[in-house]
Amino acid sequence: MPELPEVETTLRGIEPYLLNQTIQGVVVRQPRLRWPVAEEVSALAGQRVTGLSRRGKYLLVQFATGTAVWHLGMSGSLRLVKEEEDPRIHDHIDWVLESGWILRYHDPRRFGALLWQPPGEQLSQIASLGPEPLLAETLSGLSAESLYQRSRGKKQAIKLFIMDNHTMVGVGNIYANESLFMAGIRPTTAAGKISKPRFARLLACIRQVLAQAIEQGGTTLRDFVNSDGNPGYFAQQLQVYGRGGKPCRVCEAVLYEIRQGQRATVYCPACQK
DNA sequence: ATGCTAACCTGCGCGC
DNA sequence: TGCGCGCAGGTTAGCA
Numbered sequence: 001m002p003e004l005p006e007v008e009t010t011l012r013g014i015e016p017y018l019l020n021q022t023i024q025g026v027v028v029r030q031p032r033l034r035w036p037v038a039e040e041v042s043a044l045a046g047q048r049v050t051g052l053s054r055r056g057k058y059l060l061v062q063f064a065t066g067t068a069v070w071h072l073g074m075s076g077s078l079r080l081v082k083e084e085e086d087p088r089i090h091d092h093i094d095w096v097l098e099s100g101w102i103l104r105y106h107d108p109r110r111f112g113a114l115l116w117q118p119p120g121e122q123l124s125q126i127a128s129l130g131p132e133p134l135l136a137e138t139l140s141g142l143s144a145e146s147l148y149q150r151s152r153g154k155k156q157a158i159k160l161f162i163m164d165n166h167t168m169v170g171v172g173n174i175y176a177n178e179s180l181f182m183a184g185i186r187p188t189t190a191a192g193k194i195s196k197p198r199f200a201r202l203l204a205c206i207r208q209v210l211a212q213a214i215e216q217g218g219t220t221l222r223d224f225v226n227s228d229g230n231p232g233y234f235a236q237q238l239q240v241y242g243r244g245g246k247p248c249r250v251c252e253a254v255l256y257e258i259r260q261g262q263r264a265t266v267y268c269p270a271c272q273k
Numbered sequence: 274a275t276g277c278t279a280a281c282c283t284g285c286g287c288g289c
Numbered sequence: 290t291g292c293g294c295g296c297a298g299g300t301t302a303g304c305a
Contacts, residue, residue, distance in 0.1 A: 003298055109282045172298050
């Protein structure tokens, strides 16, 4: 479920509850996630959260002894609940805080993960990530120029190219569809055939779509909830995602739905060339 | 390297 | 109503 905006929404929501808090206890009801829940996490009692950040779709929670690295997979969510609230099905992990709040991880499909990164080390999953789309170009190195260079000779469809975490992080299926619509680019076009000006436009659209989605608290299709348990509101602004067969909101043409890389792609045959 | 597929897992909606 | 199928915000391993 969560793409960059949902992870960012989660980060902003949990940060005030977690920063400088001491972990009182950890409960792992189901350790079998995408990878087994890191052993080190169970030993966090007594340790204080010194910082929180996001890298791509990963949430990083820092302690003096290392960093807990959370990924929400397709259906994961983190929320704050009061200590007396009973866990429900698929509530796999609790961090009990000294404040009386519990950070509770819920994930029906269990594609998420909770890993541990020792100080000075970097997990392979983090190390291989491409640039952050919302960082200033001077900091991230992501630019129309870099995308143009990276894509030369590639036959891979542009949609798969921008969803590839080596190209840039955070762009999942919803926002790839939406960004390409906004940019007027057909998702099946070979990345290697996109001109530099079109990459400039596409990158601007990706940034705008992600930023707007963050402002709206993310997109809730089924189960995404923020740290308060509330949905995000960006779904109301989706132009193409989930709208195959319906009329384009701009030109009324019937939106096409196809499959790319086992994922639904929706586009307007008239607006996107 | 590139590019594609299958796989991990649960739940839901649809057609029969 | 019940059952089987296909689909769902992600990522990686493995193959040609």
